[in-house]
Amino acid sequence: MSEEKKPTPITMKEVQAKAEEKKCPLQQTLVFIEEFLAEPMCGRCFPCSFGSYEARIRIKKIADGTATDEDIARLKRISSNMLEASMCKKGKDTAKFIAEKIESGEYIGHIGKECSSKECITFFEYIIIPDKCTSCGICRDVCKDNAITGEKRKPYLSGYLPFEIAQKRCTKCGECIKVCPEEAIEFISISAEKEPAGV
Ligand code: SF4
Ligand code: SF4
Numbered sequence: 001m002s003e004e005k006k007p008t009p010i011t012m013k014e015v016q017a018k019a020e021e022k023k024c025p026l027q028q029t030l031v032f033i034e035e036f037l038a039e040p041m042c043g044r045c046f047p048c049s050f051g052s053y054e055a056r057i058r059i060k061k062i063a064d065g066t067a068t069d070e071d072i073a074r075l076k077r078i079s080s081n082m083l084e085a086s087m088c089k090k091g092k093d094t095a096k097f098i099a100e101k102i103e104s105g106e107y108i109g110h111i112g113k114e115c116s117s118k119e120c121i122t123f124f125e126y127i128i129i130p131d132k133c134t135s136c137g138i139c140r141d142v143c144k145d146n147a148i149t150g151e152k153r154k155p156y157l158s159g160y161l162p163f164e165i166a167q168k169r170c171t172k173c174g175e176c177i178k179v180c181p182e183e184a185i186e187f188i189s190i191s192a193e194k195e196p197a198g199v
């Protein structure tokens, strides 16, 4: 009977390359830490074994828009403790990656629900611009989540239901924006939308 071959563990270089496929420093760190934690944790050094789990929780909070400045401060402390106390290169590289990305300054913007790369989708939503929409219905046909409502316009009817996206149903898959022939769908920042006009 042939022995099953064990999968080769991913190297730290590969982890870094995978993380850097993302543009947003926060998403990069999330990919990095998820990959680091995907393998069984050896748990030899407390600041690494405990810190990496806590770092993942704090990074997810920032990406979800529920974090405060304290979460960033805590991440800084975690990375610094990990860097100092980690016994292996793997732990030290992870700590360095977290620290470098915090220094990029993008984390602070995320506390205000901003992501310049538009990769933290919680901070954005798809909307239909009524003035551009011709009510063709193509977007509604591609939406697998039934998040788009509206009636196709009929020349002999004056009243019709305009096309709209129900934000609670929308999973932000982005399929509708690809098919709209009028470029009537936009992916906009929630924080910019809430700013008073003229600011
Ligand atoms: S630093 Fe290395 S040895 Fe220590 S817990 Fe992390 S992975 Fe294990
Ligand atoms: S595809 Fe575009 S133009 Fe057609 S209904 Fe949807 S938003 Fe309106």
Ligand code: SF4
Residues within 6 Å of the ligand: 126, 142, 143, 144, 145, 146, 147, 148, 165, 169, 170, 171, 172, 173, 174, 175, 176, 177
């Ligand atoms: S982004 Fe996806 S889920 Fe949301 S309205 Fe468009 S097609 Fe539907």
